[in-house]
Amino acid sequence: MMNSQSCVTILKEWDIVAARQMGREIAKNIGFGTVDQARITTAISELARNIYLYAGEGKISFNIVQSLDTKGISIKAEDKGPGIKDLSQVMEDGFSTSGGLGAGLPGVRRLMDDFDIISEVNKGTTIVTVKWLR
Amino acid sequence: MDTREIDTRNYTALLKKYIETQDEQALYGAEQISKSFIKKNILPEEFVNLHIQALLEIYPDLHDKIKPSMHFLLEAMISYGLAHQEFQNLREKQLAIKSEILVAARMQKMLLQSKIPETDELDIGVISVPANQMNGDYHHFVKGKDGTISITIADVIGKGIPAALSMSMIKYAMDSFPENIMTTDTVLASINRVVERNVDPSMFITMFYAQYKPDTGKLYYSSAGHEPGFYYSSRLQKFKDIESKGLVLGVNPDASYVQDELNLEKGDIIILLTDGVTECRRDNQFIDRTEVIDVIKKYIHLPSQEAVNHVYRHFERLQNFQLRDDFTLIMIKKQV
Numbered sequence: 001m002m003n004s005q006s007c008v009t010i011l012k013e014w015d016i017v018a019a020r021q022m023g024r025e026i027a028k029n030i031g032f033g034t035v036d037q038a039r040i041t042t043a044i045s046e047l048a049r050n051i052y053l054y055a056g057e058g059k060i061s062f063n064i065v066q067s068l069d070t071k072g073i074s075i076k077a078e079d080k081g082p083g084i085k086d087l088s089q090v091m092e093d094g095f096s097t098s099g100g101l102g103a104g105l106p107g108v109r110r111l112m113d114d115f116d117i118i119s120e121v122n123k124g125t126t127i128v129t130v131k132w133l134r
Numbered sequence: 135m136d137t138r139e140i141d142t143r144n145y146t147a148l149l150k151k152y153i154e155t156q157d158e159q160a161l162y163g164a165e166q167i168s169k170s171f172i173k174k175n176i177l178p179e180e181f182v183n184l185h186i187q188a189l190l191e192i193y194p195d196l197h198d199k200i201k202p203s204m205h206f207l208l209e210a211m212i213s214y215g216l217a218h219q220e221f222q223n224l225r226e227k228q229l230a231i232k233s234e235i236l237v238a239a240r241m242q243k244m245l246l247q248s249k250i251p252e253t254d255e256l257d258i259g260v261i262s263v264p265a266n267q268m269n270g271d272y273h274h275f276v277k278g279k280d281g282t283i284s285i286t287i288a289d290v291i292g293k294g295i296p297a298a299l300s301m302s303m304i305k306y307a308m309d310s311f312p313e314n315i316m317t318t319d320t321v322l323a324s325i326n327r328v329v330e331r332n333v334d335p336s337m338f339i340t341m342f343y344a345q346y347k348p349d350t351g352k353l354y355y356s357s358a359g360h361e362p363g364f365y366y367s368s369r370l371q372k373f374k375d376i377e378s379k380g381l382v383l384g385v386n387p388d389a390s391y392v393q394d395e396l397n398l399e400k401g402d403i404i405i406l407l408t409d410g411v412t413e414c415r416r417d418n419q420f421i422d423r424t425e426v427i428d429v430i431k432k433y434i435h436l437p438s439q440e441a442v443n444h445v446y447r448h449f450e451r452l453q454n455f456q457l458r459d460d461f462t463l464i465m466i467k468k469q470v
Contacts, residue, residue, distance in 0.1 A: 035180060
């Protein structure tokens with residue numbers, strides 16, 4: 001069995017590419033098709049970019065998760081950055097995208113199946129999101 | 135066979151046909167397919183994937199440079215797919231908001247409706263039309279136990295929902311004043327304090343308040359910075375502005391108002407309005423108050439309600455059927 005946890009530290013913009021690459025490789029091994037691989041990778045990009053742009057430093061870790069009848073990829077994005085004051089607002093469509101910032105967190109939620117976020121101002125943000133193999 | 139397989143098969147057949155014949159019919163087929171895909175919420179990246187599958191079926195040994203180029207396109211489509219979903223979601227939200235406003239507008243209409251009091255002395259007509267869904271103009275009639283008829287017309291500077299909300303507050307404040315024992319200037323002074331305390335300082339309300347006493351035939355009135363109405367004297371056959379000095383509501387809690395009076399004779403007419411009437415625009419130029427009088431003159435022989443309807447229709451047409459501000463016009467004719 002392969003090592004079920006792997007992670008990438010995000011510090012420079014180039015690290016976003018490394019996170020994408022690692023995530024895509026894991027998704028491919030789990031058995032995701034090309035469209036889902038592209039979606040998972042886009043979600044990773046978005047999470048890693050948020051760390052790079054707003055927290056400065058953080059990490060993205062990957063887990064293979066198992067349910068009764070299928071398996072999936074779990075992506076965890078953690079940082080000790082400024083945190084998010086109004087979570088409802090950033091989860092709202094049209095809020096982050098209006099400035100052309102990209103898909104934003106609502107986009108990540110759409111690309112993936114499960115999505116959870118915990119954030120505390122001045123302490124940091126942790127996002128866990130899972131895509132299940134269908 | 136599930137619908138996805140059918141789609142794939144149809145698409146592949148169509149693509150194959152087009153590659154062979156390059157005729158318009160196949161392209162028309164593509165248009166139909168894309169429409170049905172949109173209906174089924176198939177995202178752009180899935181469409182590109184379908185195209186890749188079809189290509190591979192038609193050309194099993196597709197040029198090895200083409201395959202990654204197609205994959206490149208698929209990756210680039212992901213964000214378009216997200217944007218598409220976001221727009222769809224926002225469109226649904228917009229529809230929900232629209233219907234919510236519609237409900238609010240209906241409710242406001244019900245809350246603020248004012249019956250024209252029945253009286254043999256006065257023939258009253260009124261029309262009030264919002265520029266958008268909700269009305270920031272307000273008018274109200276009350277007939278007291280002693281026969282006094284009080285008339286209120288008010289305008290919130292601004293329109294739409296904030297204006298409409300303020301108007302509901304005005305109505306309930308006015309309702310709470312003791313009936314007819316107050317003079318028109320004290321009514322405005324009291325409502326001014328309510329507005330000053332409760333309304334955002336950036337919002338101004340103008341109001342004209344009048345009481346008609348049937349026993350003396352006199353009209354008492356006060357104005358809080360409201361657009362002056364018109365008084366038509368049937369004896370002189372002349373229009374005159376109904377001027378009354380007073381600060382708009384909500385600026386200074388200690389503002390005081392003056393009560394003026396007019397002796398109404400048979401055939402005299404009082405016209406009250408909001409600036410939605412006088413600020414009608416023709417080719418982006420405000421019309422003149424004398425122009426309003428000219429239009430009113432044309433219909434003055436009609437019963438009040440018919441007259442105000444005609445005047446409204448005139449200005450509605452003048453503005454290409456798009457009101458820029460809420461429009462309220464009241465006409466009161468002394469009958470006896």
